[in-house]
Amino acid sequence: MSTTSRRYAALAGVTAAAIAIGIAEPVAVLTGPRSAPLVAVGGVVVDAVPESLKQLAIDIFGTADKIALLVGTALLLGAFAALLGMLAARRLALGLTGIAAFAAVGAAAALTRSGADAADALPSLAGGGLGALVLWMFIAGPLELDPWPWSPPTPIAPRDEAPQAPVSPAGPMTSDHLPVPVTPAAPPEPDVPSGRAPGEGVEPESRRRFLTGAGVLLGTAAVAGLGGRWLAGWRGVSAAREAIRLPAPVAPAPALPAGADLSMAQLAPYVTPNFGFYRIDTALVVPQVDPATWRLRIHGRVRTERTYSYADLLARPLVERYITLACVSNEVGGDLIGNARWLGVPLRELLDEVEPEEDADQVVGRSVDGWTCGTPTALLRDGRNALLAIGMNGEPLPVEHGFPVRVVVPGLYGYVSACKWVTELELTRFADFDAYWVPRGWSAQGPIKTQSRIDAPRARNRLTTGPITVAGVAWAQHRGIRRVEVRVDGGPWQEAELAPTVSVDTWVQWSWRWDATPGEHRLQVRATDETGETQTERAQGVVPDGATGWHTVTVTVR
Template identity: 50%
Template structure:
């Protein structure tokens, strides 16, 4: 009995062998990359759904905002200081970008896991969604509804991932079929169509969420409609000599768009003034609450005050001077009548941030501590605390400058702590005497001859008496000082130098009105502010 005929032509028979009839093995397509793409697209769509739900619940309930806020709250002081020193006011953008990269990698991993080891991809997404929901529900001012955006978003992401991976499975299952029956092009096209539609849908949903979340636009419109009342007490006019007119030096008054912003809010709170109120409570005999209209009806005062961030490095730019309009905090405290034994006021922001300020500082008759509503002649910008914030001369912002302030709680340092104190920062934060060289800047092309050195110096609530400059190992030379409104603001300084060719080291130091010389020893910002003389290296040609 003869054996069965071979399925195809016998290559050993030259007469019967047709090379064109041989089915060449096709390389098996790698489905890992496509599974990863499915994970990324599905996760992005889930996040878009979460943003849409958050627009109805509360913008701060977004998983991105909630988790990002938790990260900000959880970082130790040294890491926060490092981030600010590296990235300055771009620290939040860097955090969001980092979260985006991590999310992208996690989404890709979920797609691959779900394709190769189901249901572990879905489990990974589900776990992340549940964690985000728990974090959101636990944020300051949150309620159980804040968990909904994360939960509904992750459900959508898992469903979409499953749908996309079914298309991947159909596409690559064709590899097992005879060549004539394969439909790579059709199934690949279907997968790409599904992916494209999902991605486009995510973009649309995200856009709709921005339209629905009209709170920001409503607050902007409300702010633009406000006409601040004329102050009962006006600030002294800025002397003509307060600005020395040196190009590149910081102006005496910092324009609002250029004023530094350092806070813990990942997304700027949008507070409608009609919904805002300030409560004075705690260890007081007569607690009370005032509304926005109540605050504007009080006799407001104008004062020029320089604010500084404790994270400011020697020579840094996390400092600015502005004209503030507001009501004295000491008057609000006097109305509430603090009880004996109280020594601290814990101010609270609408986003949960708190700052502990010495009660006696806020009560000083000659210190212009304000619940501010205006900045440089206009309502506070939203990023600087609209509708109201605290302004306290002489203290770093982390213990005083609460934005979007809603509560002043009279208490004791022994009983309460501000946001940054348990994270390693000092409970008291007096601003340290300091000075800075603004011009010239290292790297400037400077020919020999007349060179102008200029900058600013500050000793808030004490005032600057003298600024001195030293070149290399020479003598300290007194610089010319600009005029100033008062001791609560910085002062410009200037020195004309006859520069000689070569490399030079320029240093600056200041002396305050009490005769204290700026500390030479270098210290980092943590835990209570940086010290040291600002120096720059210059090359004169």
Template identity: 45%
Template structure:
């Protein structure tokens, strides 16, 4: 009787173990991206996990990310996620040097995590399960196959079959890498592909003409009065910008109303259209920060729509919901007090860009965006504060968010060296829906000197200012304050952004040489 030879135990080298882990996890992410690009871009396993991370992130960490990275906060998050996933893939490979089971378990756990986060997404649809489910099948399968190929090569050692085993293992690993890269690229291209019903396909309906900008709307040294669309700040929770089918998009207005309304995009655009300039400010904007911009928004007045629906007695907030499940809560009394609160579908003379809320977003002058700027809006429920709590209020932010009167020095920048003598100091001030009447600058705690104001183009927009001051050689501190139309002077009390917006006076150190 011939004894069955015992196959010697082998251990993968660390490099081969790492490659095994990277290919197992990478192939899962790649195929997940590809399937998501084909059926539902937002269901990419990588993005669903990231979205859940955003939802669970402590508020202090979110504010740190915004303060540190500004509008690049999402890129920073995605980069950090990629590093963490890479580390987990490496760990999975190293755990499987002797046998594949521990590494496969790690890959399976990562896949299950993606499935769970997909189901927990606020706008979950059954079709969203397809991408993480396929990824969960592919990842462990690839991991096991690559591990087996490397194990076979290691077992053959220096025997006659060694060269063939090594070639097969390397060919398999290289093939998986190439296919995964191709799937990732294809998935990203599919997700980013412009829709046939996207902004480029929609011309804005006619609106009453707006007057030309006066020459002094923008002053030398201050930003342009009208922010170019590409430079308009963007802060939201969406890692994957929603792609909305305009043919099937609807806006539902319901809740404490006399008549529930459901409007298609064509029906909304057929209503009387206005184009108005509005300055928007993010509540996370620090004193002197850049998270404020000004644009001409085209849309329909929200108050007219609500009047048609008939607001019921006791209504307090508009709970607006985005297509991705994000919610904002807007005070009813503010929207209906006569200001140009809009359902906007245009920005700076063109269709609203996808990243700014296409096809429709809400814009309410005088309120921070977290309570008024719902992008990709699809539902408005008229309700009370006690009946529903919107996204940011659940995380400790104030229920109502009127924009604080603020001013900013844009020229010179902090830390700049300037020629001694007459120095130009210029910047921006805003008090949306109140308006700015005065801006003053002080040097080294001295007398406040009035600045020249740019054109007043309405209470809902920011206002530029400029002055010249005398600076002797040495270090100096410039400070600015604004006064609004109510006579209220910008407070010097320093407060962080949470819960209802930062306060204080912007201070810029400079050196005159």
């Protein structure tokens, strides 16, 4: 097959796959966004890939890891589709079989997701059926090239030759009766247009029809795909969220003390705005949960099972607190941490109402998409401000941060506590159930470690000699920070000044004045919590229970 032939075949395959994916999107509006083939397959990939690859994706792409996964999946699909097109050019049945396999994989992936039913297979099956039709149209239907560039030219019978004079059995003779040498006739040449190699003689009108069809179909796929995404958003819960008016809390958050936010360039603000709050979860598409139909079921090892509606929560006395959340995937010096003002119902009250059994040492939070986390029951009842949150920084929870309801627990990494889009709380035992991340190599217990970070100056900043303010944040939620120290080039530790903070459940800003001298310098920071424990110098990665080590920044002073 020539290069030109392969290009035509690959284009046919890619166009068929684009139609399959594009058409599946509006169908998924009816069955749920998680049933779309790309999302369903991507979800299976998220669950199946080794933890080291997941962490690598977070390290490289940060909170854009899900976009990177979807783009990567689409690129791999495009390569697979191009191969299917070339196979179909040789034998149509092979290409159609590949399309069918693709549809089957998408349908199977959709059916494996939590809460799936038979209808979730429809987007993949509908897309696969139309994709197969498009492939047939290019290979053997109305868009077929004439002739196919990968088909060998059809030999044409040799032209009639002039009648030959009878030749004696001995062959022709000269006048001297000597045999005359006979040159064998050359084989007939195939009927190939002048100046074109065999297999490249596509009629211009046929080529235009092929390329126009491909362009129209690719455009249709794009419109269908983007339109489906738009419809999914239109049918989402943003309007319902905007209509909610949160009640005033009976216990408002304490006022921020003067100076809690140093308001310095490069320094993270004391309160993280909603749009800048980190998001790490396994949801490739943000769940759209209608607050009117949302329910929370608390069950398991309890004496009284209870179910709560969103209206039930709004009618209860609400508490507002500043709480800093951190992701266990946060590297030393990383930004997967944020502080917000949360509004919600104390979880301790709800647990008291269901009366957990004495041996129920774990509360399993279950999200609408099936994700689970396991939180020690004792920590939810020890008096800390563990909330079933409905508000964030004075407004209903953003959809991407768990609307309508999520769990917020100070002092624990999110993977063991921060269940977004929560629909169930099950009382059980750690011995009986492993939450989502535990079989994947993470610790069942996830208390936040004492950590600190240098925000200013940034690594590789070029500075001028003289006084420079080094500043950053430190955190040890539910224990509090007692001291932060900075050192330069391995010298003695110098104590930094701590800004006032609102509670032990939030991070604290700090600053230190440095008289910088010319040269390249290495700045390091460490913190000591209120229990007297100083963060360790030992460098450890995030697995299995959070990173350790001192944040180090190298700067140049001129």
